[in-house]
Amino acid sequence: MIWNSINGRVKPATWLLVLTCFCIGHGKPAWSQKLTDSQALDLIVAAVQQTPDADVQAALLEGMLQGLEGRRNLKPPAGWAQLQQQLAASNESQLKQSAQRLAQMFGDSAATETAFRIVLNRNATTDERRKALAALTAQRYQPLSAKLIELIDDPELQLPAIRATSVLPTKNVADQLLKKYRSLDLAAQRVVVETLATRKDFAAAMVRGLNSGTINTQDVPTYVARSMREIAGKSFVDAYGEVQELKQDTAATIKKYKSMITPTALAKADAGKGRMVFKKTCGACHKMYGDGGSVGPDLTGSNRANLDYLLLNSVDPSGDVPEGYRTVIVQTIDGRVLTGVIAEEDNQRVILKTVDNPRVVIAKDEIEFRKVSPKSMMPDGQLDQMKPAELLNLVKYMQTTSQVEAVK
Known part of the structure; x- marks a missing residue:
């Protein structure tokens, strides 16, 4: 919802401004009524118009963008035409960019054509071009x-x-x-x-x-x-070829690896090389020490020093998948099939985290069907693909207490 996207982005004084605008227009405190998105947008536009503080304006506009992300063919809120003119005359580039993106969402053909020109203009900044490309897509x-x-x-x-x-x-x-x-x-x-x-x-x-x-x-x-x-x-x-599934008994597989990963073998392993194995094998989905993907849990604070914990979750990743990390498959009405985990969801949209894209926004009215897979996105049998030295280096890295320099 729009309110949720703004909450946390603005200071209490800004909320007072928003609530004041609502009371002026409606005669009742905002907290006494359940606002529709349309009413919320009208209220925010009024607040942006009335505040002279560029930081407050930027926070409110960013909240609107976040709240409307993934939605199309929207009716402009009351007062938008006047606000758009006001922001176009601003000296703040961030305000102009936010206004441009919102205008596209509200069906402004001129804003859309401007965005298209920005995408094709190699003299525009990378950030401007990427945002314009995302909006047009x-x-x-x-x-x-x-x-x-x-x-x-x-x-x-x-x-x-x-x-x-x-x-x-x-x-x-x-x-x-x-x-x-x-x-x-x-x-x-x-x-x-x-x-x-x-x-x-x-x-x-x-x-x-x-x-x-x-x-x-x-x-x-x-x-x-x-x-x-x-x-x-x-x-x-x-x-x-056949998609690899876990065929061996989990306990027997863990026992096999534990016999290989001895204290003596680990002492000879190289954590720096293990970091490279992690990046190749695990880093697309997992962060460690701030580096890596965000589809799966951040492993920095996990119980990775415990070899049993490490092996169980590697050998049988689908054995106990937390609800927030269960694989979701979504098919859209235009034929796309997307696989990821739910990052956010409200009554208007679903936001997936996929391995190559941490934020895929799908409007709910564009979803044909969705299902939750019992399988983790983490593939079975990953350790089987490693050479013994790679496995030992990975475990050595996983058991570190601070980041180490990568060694190729």
């Missing part, structure tokens, strides 16, 4: 679709442009991604693989890429392979 601005392949060659916009192809697909765009695949760095290749697993026609392109050797099977993480098996079925399994 959220709007489903069709003229952008014809430029996405071109934008993939722009280092500043490469990753969001790849992701946008799934939201604004054009004919043969998945095959165009395959043509570029080998020329991309590893991070971009990972985003391409993720993106190809979001639509049935894209998934068919991944199968073609696997069969032709453009995409190697080791380029497809297990969590993506599970999604692909759901979307493409037998054709994917034929090209990729």
